[in-house]
Amino acid sequence: MRRFLPLVLAIGLVAVVGILPGLRWLLWQWELNPVLRGRQLAEEQGCLSCHVPYRGTEIPNPNSRWGNVPRFQGGNFMMYGESRQDLEEFIRFGAPRAWLDDPAVAERLQTQRVRMPAYGDRLADDEISDLVAYASAMEGVDLAGGDTVAAGRKLARQHGCLSCHGVEGSGGLPNPDSLGGFIPGFVGRNFADLVENEAEFREWVLDGTSSRLAGNPIVRHFWQRQALSMPSYRDTLDDQQVTEIWKWVQELRRSTAAAG
Ligand code: HEC
Ligand code: HEC
Structure with a gap:
């Protein structure tokens, strides 16, 4: 048995130390949704340098x-x-097809200082x-x-909810020392656990x-330590507000579930 003690201790250590990272990984998977994945990609692909400019x-x-x-x-x-289609063409081709097919516009695009890169060959369809x-x-x-939920969306924007809960409630913004390490949004699976x-x-x-959650000692432990509340x-x-x-949140959840 003595021979195995270091091994047993090592496995025990991995189990204890590994629990939190493992749980965080799981909570993050539950949080993911198309908008949040898109935001991460936009950071990685340099979109924000051009489209979310300094100051x-x-x-x-x-x-x-x-x-x-x-x-x-x-x-x-x-x-x-006008449409999602146009928006997608910007991303794929650097401009909508209608622009690229018009010789005068295509010529002007050659002369402008900053061009939108075409990402079509760089990225997969998903x-x-x-x-x-x-x-x-x-x-x-x-x-x-x-328009049916415009009032709720407007209130959420006006009161700053989205600065913490992400654009269109997409979540995943950092919150040091919280259970998941991020602020949950309104569309992922974590929301359903936190809001019944x-x-x-x-x-x-x-x-x-x-x-309901305040009675849970683990939740309380993290609430006392997390940077943002x-x-x-x-x-x-x-x-009424x-x-x-x-x-609006119900509508967000319905459409995210429908999009898969
Ligand atoms: C080098 C700068 C640059 C980068 C990087 C860039 N774009 Fe653009 N983007 C532009 C420019 C410039 C336009 C406007 C079209 C024009 O004038 O040619 C544009 C237009 C757009 C539009 C349509 C206009 C609007 O207001 O919504 C969308 C959507 C868009 N880009 C998304 C993206 C995404 C997503 C990425 C990253 C995958 C990205 N762009 C990366 C420069 C850039
Ligand atoms: C300063 C950042 C901040 C702002 C602003 C903010 N929240 Fe929160 N919100 C949090 C944090 C942090 C939590 C706690 C999550 C936890 O501890 O599990 C939370 C939790 C929630 C929850 C439950 C969990 C979930 O999945 O969303 C709801 C619902 C919520 N907030 C709605 C709102 C609404 C609506 C507004 C605007 C009126 C708003 N929040 C503004 C940071 C913020």
């Missing part, structure tokens, strides 16, 4: 149609295209589709629920907590 100041782009590189969330997409999901979310193209129904949602938003909105949001946000 939010658009990069000047002489000879281009509008004189600037469009900033994501700047309300620019409508000047460049990666492109995640980028389309992310860019659509950022640019407000074809959003879940459309509308009453719990209301409690989270109005009180910044969940009385859910604020309480009792002074700012009324019942929380209902609007809830309706």
Whole structure:
């Protein structure tokens, strides 16, 4: 037995030390959704250098149609295209087909300072589709629920929910020393574990907590240590406004589930 002691200790150590990273990995898999995957890819592929510019100041782009590189969330997409299809063509070909097929436009594109790179040969189809999901979310193209849940979406934006919970509730933004290491969004599977129904949602938003989870010692351990906590909105949001946000969240979850 003595001979095996180091081995037993080593296995024990791996089990204990490995639990948290393993759990974090699992929680991250549960959090993943097309928009979040697209955001990660956009960082890796350099999209943000051009589209989320330093200090939010658009990069000047002489000879281009509008004189600037469009900033994501700047309300620019409508000047460049109409549909998800156009958006996808930007990503695949660096411009919509209609631009590239027009000799005058194709010629002008040669002379502009900054060109959108074509990513079609660089990325797989599922990666492109995640980028389309992310860019659509950022640019407000074809959003879940459309106008029917516009009130809830607007409230969430106005009150800063998305700075912590990610564009279109896509989650996965860092939260040091929290159980998963990130702030859960509204569309992944973690949401379903943290919010079982509308009453719990209301409690989270109005009180910044969940009385069901507060009873769990492991959850409490991490809540006391994590860098960011859910604020309480009792002074700012009324019942009706929380209902609007809830309706929007339900629509987000429905459309993410439908997209797979
Ligand atoms: C080198 C700078 C650059 C990079 C990197 C870049 N783009 Fe672009 N992008 C542009 C420019 C410039 C335009 C505007 C078209 C034009 O004027 O030619 C554009 C247009 C777009 C548009 C349509 C316009 C809008 O406002 O929504 C989308 C969507 C887009 N890019 C997504 C992406 C994505 C996703 C990536 C990363 C995979 C990316 N871009 C990488 C420069 C860039
Ligand atoms: C400062 C960052 C921050 C802001 C702003 C914020 N939250 Fe949170 N939210 C958190 C954190 C951190 C948690 C806790 C997650 C945990 O501990 O498991 C959380 C939890 C939640 C939860 C339950 C868990 C889940 O999966 O989402 C809901 C619902 C929620 N927030 C909704 C909102 C809404 C609605 C707003 C805006 C009115 C908002 N939050 C604003 C950081 C924030």
